[in-house]
Amino acid sequence: MTQRISKYQRFKMMNPIIQFFKFIYLSIKIMIVVAGGHGGTRKVN
Amino acid sequence: MAKIVVLGAGISGHVAASHLRRKLSKEHEIVVVSPNSNYQWIPSNIWVGIGRMKSKKILFPLAPLYKKKGIGFKQAKAISFFPEGDKDEQKPYILAEYVTGDNKGKQEKVTYDYLINATGPKLNFEATEGLIPGQNKTYSVCTYTHADHAWEGLNEVIQQMKQGKKAKILIGTGHAKSTCQGAAFEYILNVEQELRKHNVRDMAEVTWIANEHELGDFGMDGLLLSYGSMTIKSKEMVEMIFEDRDIKWIIGAGVNKIEDGVAHYETLGGDYKSETYDFAMLIPAFSGHGFKAFNKNNEDITEKLFKGFMIVDADYSPKPYEAWSVQDWPETYQNPSYSNIFAPGIAFAPPHAISKPRVSKNGTPISPSPPRTGMPSGITAKLVADNIIDSIKNSKESLHHKGSLGNMGAACIASAGYGLTSGSGVSITTYPIVPDYKKYPKTQGRKLGKTFGDIGLAGHWLKLALHYAFIYKAKMRPFWWLIPE
Ligand SMILES: Cc1cc2nc3c(=O)[nH]c(=O)nc-3n(C[C@H](O)[C@H](O)[C@H](O)COP(=O)(O)OP(=O)(O)OC[C@H]3O[C@@H](n4cnc5c(N)ncnc54)[C@H](O)[C@@H]3O)c2cc1C
Numbered sequence: 008m009t010q011r012i013s014k015y016q017r018f019k020m021m022n023p024i025i026q027f028f029k030f031i032y033l034s035i036k037i038m039i040v041v042a043g044g045h046g047g048t049r050k051v052n
Numbered sequence: 053m054a055k056i057v058v059l060g061a062g063i064s065g066h067v068a069a070s071h072l073r074r075k076l077s078k079e080h081e082i083v084v085v086s087p088n089s090n091y092q093w094i095p096s097n098i099w100v101g102i103g104r105m106k107s108k109k110i111l112f113p114l115a116p117l118y119k120k121k122g123i124g125f126k127q128a129k130a131i132s133f134f135p136e137g138d139k140d141e142q143k144p145y146i147l148a149e150y151v152t153g154d155n156k157g158k159q160e161k162v163t164y165d166y167l168i169n170a171t172g173p174k175l176n177f178e179a180t181e182g183l184i185p186g187q188n189k190t191y192s193v194c195t196y197t198h199a200d201h202a203w204e205g206l207n208e209v210i211q212q213m214k215q216g217k218k219a220k221i222l223i224g225t226g227h228a229k230s231t232c233q234g235a236a237f238e239y240i241l242n243v244e245q246e247l248r249k250h251n252v253r254d255m256a257e258v259t260w261i262a263n264e265h266e267l268g269d270f271g272m273d274g275l276l277l278s279y280g281s282m283t284i285k286s287k288e289m290v291e292m293i294f295e296d297r298d299i300k301w302i303i304g305a306g307v308n309k310i311e312d313g314v315a316h317y318e319t320l321g322g323d324y325k326s327e328t329y330d331f332a333m334l335i336p337a338f339s340g341h342g343f344k345a346f347n348k349n350n351e352d353i354t355e356k357l358f359k360g361f362m363i364v365d366a367d368y369s370p371k372p373y374e375a376w377s378v379q380d381w382p383e384t385y386q387n388p389s390y391s392n393i394f395a396p397g398i399a400f401a402p403p404h405a406i407s408k409p410r411v412s413k414n415g416t417p418i419s420p421s422p423p424r425t426g427m428p429s430g431i432t433a434k435l436v437a438d439n440i441i442d443s444i445k446n447s448k449e450s451l452h453h454k455g456s457l458g459n460m461g462a463a464c465i466a467s468a469g470y471g472l473t474s475g476s477g478v479s480i481t482t483y484p485i486v487p488d489y490k491k492y493p494k495t496q497g498r499k500l501g502k503t504f505g506d507i508g509l510a511g512h513w514l515k516l517a518l519h520y521a522f523i524y525k526a527k528m529r530p531f532w533w534l535i536p537e
Contacts, residue, residue: 011296012507020508023473029510033479037463037514040481040502041536045431045460047383048488 054080054444057146057164059130061086061114063094063426064397064433065170067537070528071437073123080444083124085162087151089113091526092196095426096519098238100199101333102246103207104470107196110519112527121528126162127152130171130341133357134161135390136348144392166440169362169395170433173338176227182310183226183336189313190226190332193239202333206243209331213252219330221247222315224261226334228306231421233262233270236335237290237478238466243333244297245469245476260294260301261327261334263418265320265410267291267301271420273407273487276496277480278504283495286480289505293468293478302327304410306418307334322413338398338421353389362395363387366403373408378458378488380404384451385436391449394440396432398424406486426522427462428485430537431455458486461502465515468507477511480504 012020019025054076058069061084072082090111099105118125128148135144143163150158175194177183185192191202209219223240225233240260247253260267268274268286275286294301304320315334316326340360347353357363364387367380380403387393395401402422410419435453442450461483468476481504487497495503525535 009295009298011292020476021474023509026509026513029506029508030513033506033510033514034517036504037479037481038536040461040463040483041427043461043483043502045435045455047454048378048381048456048458049383 054165055163056080056082056166056168056440057162058082058084058168058170059086059146060170060172060397060399061088061091062170062172062397062429064172064399064429065168066091066526067430067433068168068170068396068437069123070121071434071533072441073121074533075437075441076444078122081124082122083126083162084114084118085126085128085130085146085148086114087127087129089115089127089152093519093523093526094194095515097193097196097199098235098242098467099470100196101191101193101202101206101239102242102470103203107200110523111196112523117528126150126160128160130343131159133343133345134348135167135345135357135393138346138348138350144390165392167393168433168436168440169393169399170397171341172398174341176337176339179337179339180227180307180310183307183334188310189330190310190334192336193235193333194335205331206246210247210250210252212330213255214250217255219256220328221256221258222261222327222329222332222334223258224334225263225420226307226310227337228263228308228318228416228418229421230263230335230337231271231423232335232338233264233420234423234425234464234466236260236262236333237270238468239333240299241293241297241466241468241476241478242470244299258297258299259327259329260299261305261307261315261317262301262303263306263420264407265304265419267294267303269407269420271405271407271423272482272485274496275480275482275498275503275505276500277482278500279506283500284505286505289478293507304418306412306416310334318412318414318416318418320410320412320418340401356389357387357393359401361401362393362399363389364395364400366401368401368403371404376404377490378456378484378486381456381458381486383454383456384439385432386451394436396436397429424457425462425464427537428457428460431460434537456486458484458488460485465511465518467512467515469512471512473509475512476507476509477513477515479506479511479514
């Protein structure tokens with residue numbers, strides 16, 4: 008096994024308090040991508 | 053009064069039917085024709101397949117909901133399409149065959165004014181010799197019954213490992229042209245975590261096998277994504293996760309035959325190899341359902357409606373990879389020959405793959421087919437429903453709502469392990485889904501910032517939150533429509 012994720016990174020990934028804020032941040036970020044809308048790609052003359 | 057028939061009660065069929073019902077008055081009839089009695093939230097099958105969620109938690113019966121909401125429901129499968137009617141029937145119709153109850157085997161002409169074909173993919177296990185869920189030690193998690201069996205199979209191997217037997221676990225794609233690498237990716241990470249939870253990780257060799265030419269391709273030509281303060285490739289992200297979890301990988305592999313505990317495959321380099329295993333979960337090829345279509349003189353017009361999947365407003369002219377563009381992808385999912393037929397979700401025929409097509413030295417195509425995940429399936433279903441609603445309300449065709457996969461973002465929260473405090477998830481968003489190399493030439497066709505990745509416990513909570521939110525929405529509970537697709 009190669010430890011590619013350092014202990015500190017892993018701590019940040021699994022710490023419930025840090026992750027709670029991450030959860031809110033990610034939810035908002037995802038909503039922005041989703042709510043960014045969608046549309047066509049072809050120009051209509 | 054208009055009659056709208058929706059084929060399929062999966063993510064896209066159910067989204068279309070529920071929006072149509074909400075926005076159209078009761079004088080208009082909505083009928084769902086689908087062989088499944090239950091709605092299932094497919095993404096959570098991953099957790100059913102590791103024994104952490106009971107399949108009853110991811111499904112609910114459709115008939116009572118549809119009855120309550122005033123949506124007609126025929127538990128039947130569509131067999132053939134008659135978009136001009138026939139000599140006896142003036143109206144267009146589909147021929148459906150009931151699959152259960154007293155009517156089982158009985159066929160019926162279901163007429164329509166508008167038809168939404170949301171029949172998704174056929175899970176084409178037959179395309180790979182010996183790939184049969186529950187046989188030859190191979191399993192699938194594509195449906196909840198498959199996932200239940202997968203857990204039984206995995207649990208058996210875990211119990212054997214507890215008795216001291218070493219085991220090999222193989223997870224990935226079961227065909228040279230399979231798609232849905234994301235689901236297999238989620239499953240391998242969940243299985244790996246379960247092995248640790250059961251204290252048998254040391255007894256297992258866990259291997260990823262896929263038709264991708266490099267890790268993290270996901271059938272999307274890979275991604276360049278923001279990861280923390282860095283910009284990395286999805287290949288690097290997946291490689292980091294696999295190495296960290298001691299998961300081996302075989303890539304550029306087209307699995308072509310399964311025997312009891314042996315997967316035979318061809319590599320892009322042209323070698324024929326095999327891999328043994330004690331438990332395998334391999335995603336099959338997806339194909340169209342093999343529907344036939346006839347005109348009113350009963351002549352076969354299947355090629356007007358189908359190209360494997362259903363033909364829509366895409367540019368299907370054959371082109372080399374270098375000439376592909378986002379404009380090839382459909383915007384309204386309307387069939388060009390019959391303007392009252394639409395195909396959202398997985399049911400539409402994509403113009404081509406998203407990943408660069410690759411062929412082995414022996415001439416065998418080995419590369420992923422284009423994935424179409426839950427979010428775009430829901431979004432395309434809703435826009436099809438909205439166009440039909442506008443057309444009915446304005447008494448003239450309206451195709452105002454558009455949604456090309458080349459101008460749409462998607463979020464994919466891949467579970468990487470279950471557990472309220474020990475779980476993990478890989479959250480990835482991408483914009484656009486189909487890379488636009490002209491608009492974003494320096495960032496692999498996607499907008500950085502809107503294309504990002506993150507790993508951690510929050511990802512698991514997100515996936516769990518989505519599970520509850522989407523089942524709430526699918527049950528059409530109060531204000532369900534406020535939850536976006
Ligand atoms: C294990 C797994 C995990 C996944 N995880 C995710 C995830 O985390 N996030 C994500 O975004 N996507 C995920 N996906 C992809 C997602 O499930 C699909 O994109 C989505 O289900 C496609 O919706 P659909 O309605 O087009 O097809 P389906 O959901 O397959 O629905 C098709 C419907 O058509 C019906 N049907 C079939 N034949 C007929 C017929 N002849 N007549 C009438 N009806 C018929 C079927 O019974 C079904 O009701 C996952 C897929 C799998 C397999």
